[in-house]
Amino acid sequence: MKTIIIGAGFAGLAAGIKLKENFLIIEKDKRPGGLCKSETKDGFVFDYTGHFLHLRDKKIEKFVLENSTCQLNKITRHAFIYSKGVYTGYPYQINNYGLPAETIAENLTGFIRTSLVKNPKQENFKQWILNTLGEGIAKNFMVPYNSKLWKYPLDKMTVKWLGRFVPTTTLDEIMNGILPKAKTDTGYNAAFYYPETGGIEAVIKDFYAKVKDKVKLGETVIKIDTKAKKVITDKGEYIYETLINTMNLKSFMKIASGLAGSKLAKKLKATSVYNLNIGYKGTAPKDKHWVYVPEKDFVFYRVGFPHNVAPKNVPQECGAVFAEVAFRGALPTGLDKKITSGLIKMGILKNETVIISKLPMFLKEAYVIYDKYREVKLPVIMAELKGKDILSIGRWGAWEYSSMEDAIMQGFEVAEKK
Numbered sequence: 017m018k019t020i021i022i023g024a025g026f027a028g029l030a031a032g033i034k035l036k037e038n039f040l041i042i043e044k045d046k047r048p049g050g051l052c053k054s055e056t057k058d059g060f061v062f063d064y065t066g067h068f069l070h071l072r073d074k075k076i077e078k079f080v081l082e083n084s085t086c087q088l089n090k091i092t093r094h095a096f097i098y099s100k101g102v103y104t105g106y107p108y109q110i111n112n113y114g115l116p117a118e119t120i121a122e123n124l125t126g127f128i129r130t131s132l133v134k135n136p137k138q139e140n141f142k143q144w145i146l147n148t149l150g151e152g153i154a155k156n157f158m159v160p161y162n163s164k165l166w167k168y169p170l171d172k173m174t175v176k177w178l179g180r181f182v183p184t185t186t187l188d189e190i191m192n193g194i195l196p197k198a199k200t201d202t203g204y205n206a207a208f209y210y211p212e213t214g215g216i217e218a219v220i221k222d223f224y225a226k227v228k229d230k231v232k233l234g235e236t237v238i239k240i241d242t243k244a245k246k247v248i249t250d251k252g253e254y255i256y257e258t259l260i261n262t263m264n265l266k267s268f269m270k271i272a273s274g275l276a277g278s279k280l281a282k283k284l285k286a287t288s289v290y291n292l293n294i295g296y297k298g299t300a301p302k303d304k305h306w307v308y309v310p311e312k313d314f315v316f317y318r319v320g321f322p323h324n325v326a327p328k329n330v331p332q333e334c335g336a337v338f339a340e341v342a343f344r345g346a347l348p349t350g351l352d353k354k355i356t357s358g359l360i361k362m363g364i365l366k367n368e369t370v371i372i373s374k375l376p377m378f379l380k381e382a383y384v385i386y387d388k389y390r391e392v393k394l395p396v397i398m399a400e401l402k403g404k405d406i407l408s409i410g411r412w413g414a415w416e417y418s419s420m421e422d423a424i425m426q427g428f429e430v431a432e433k434k
């Protein structure tokens with residue numbers, strides 16, 4: 017076989033679609049999709065936390081729309097922040113209307129002070145926050161929220177990854193955001209696509225349909241002999257000319273022989289996420305897709321409402337909420353209780369709300385941590401792999417903070433370059 021692809025998530029499937037022939041995809045799960053599978057329980061469809069398809073590249077958008085048999089709806093984002101007991105629009109920095117006056121004053125004066133500093137230092141993420149957005153926004157949103165999400169010291173994180181993921185702002189925008197008419201359509205994800213039914217897996221199914229006769233499901237890669245260019249699975253062996261890897265890079269480096277980078281990969285870091293999905297009687301809230309929750313009193317960093325994104329994914333007269341808790345190391349105990357009490361405190365659930373379904377999900381690796389180590393060592397690992405005709409792509413193959421669109425794009429690009 018000319019090309020072996022490990023993994024049938026978006027990256028692997030996209031690579032196969034573009035290659036068209038002389039390739040084989042090996043996927044350990046019985047279903048394709050990787051992180052983008054959806055589970056149905058008690059009439060509710062749950063994704064592995066919110067999975068919203070943001071398409072900023074016109075070519076990818078065209079491909080996805082033209083090749084989808086599922087109905088993909090384009091939805092304008094309704095995202096919020098919950099802090100100081102109120103909901104404000106997203107992004108936080110330009111939607112201060114509704115916050116207590118003293119919080120607005122802190123945010124505003126902090127930003128003005130910062131903007132007066134010439135050539136501010138931005139050597140780490142914390143410095144970037146303080147010197148770009150100011151002390152007030154740092155204290156009231158950016159530092160607590162990001163500490164909760166990354167579970168890693170912000171002053172040990174780098175800044176190159178921020179790009180589209182963390183919106184910056186101007187004084188004019190901040191001033192406008194203090195007024196009632198908030199501007200909420202900024203940022204990389206102002207609108208998104210999502211299937212009418214079936215969850216995000218509906219899009220995966222359309223990708224899979226195009227290559228399915230060249231996908232081996234339920235077969236796990238257990239060893240890679242990089243010298244003999246051989247992939248060994250629990251069911252067979254395959255010789256390749258080029259290997260496209262989309263499985264977790266750390267796991268890949270563990271099972272690949274003869275690579276100096278295997279030692280380096282051990283210290284790459286990521287957070288884990290525990291995701292509790294709850295289906296309940298009642299349709300509140302009606303106006304929100306998801307909410308960022310920065311304050312320490314709440315164990316989750318984000319909650320979202322599938323019934324407002326795809327009403328057919330819940331039974332009639334029902335709603336659903338997903339809560340995401342980041343952690344590193346062992347799964348903290350007592351999370352379900354803390355999540356439920358947090359949801360009650362935010363007014364999302366009530367003590368008397370009838371819970372119909374609960375589905376916990378566990379994402380061992382969820383967010384790549386961008387520390388100095390990654391910045392220096394990852395390019396070394398990637399260069400060694402490339403030298404051995406191994407192209408490692410996708411969120412976990414490339415060990416990066418990236419989206420479904422990025423995974424598709426990388427799959428296409430890697431196939432086109434061959």
Ligand SMILES: Cc1cc2nc3c(=O)[nH]c(=O)nc-3n(C[C@H](O)[C@H](O)[C@H](O)COP(=O)(O)OP(=O)(O)OC[C@H]3O[C@@H](n4cnc5c(N)ncnc54)[C@H](O)[C@@H]3O)c2cc1C
Pocket residue numbers: 022023024025026027028042043044045048049050051052064065066067068069070235236237238262263264289379381382383409410411412413418419420421423
């Ligand atoms: C909490 C969270 C929320 C997210 N929300 C969004 C969002 O709203 N919008 C968005 O665009 N993106 C979102 N993403 C990102 C998105 O999930 C990824 O970018 C995308 O799924 C990556 O696809 P992939 O093909 O690179 O990897 P994966 O989906 O991880 O696919 C890798 C595949 O490799 C297989 N595999 C692993 N090991 C082996 C082995 N040994 N042998 C054979 N197969 C193997 C796996 O089973 C898997 O199917 C989110 C991610 C997380 C963690």
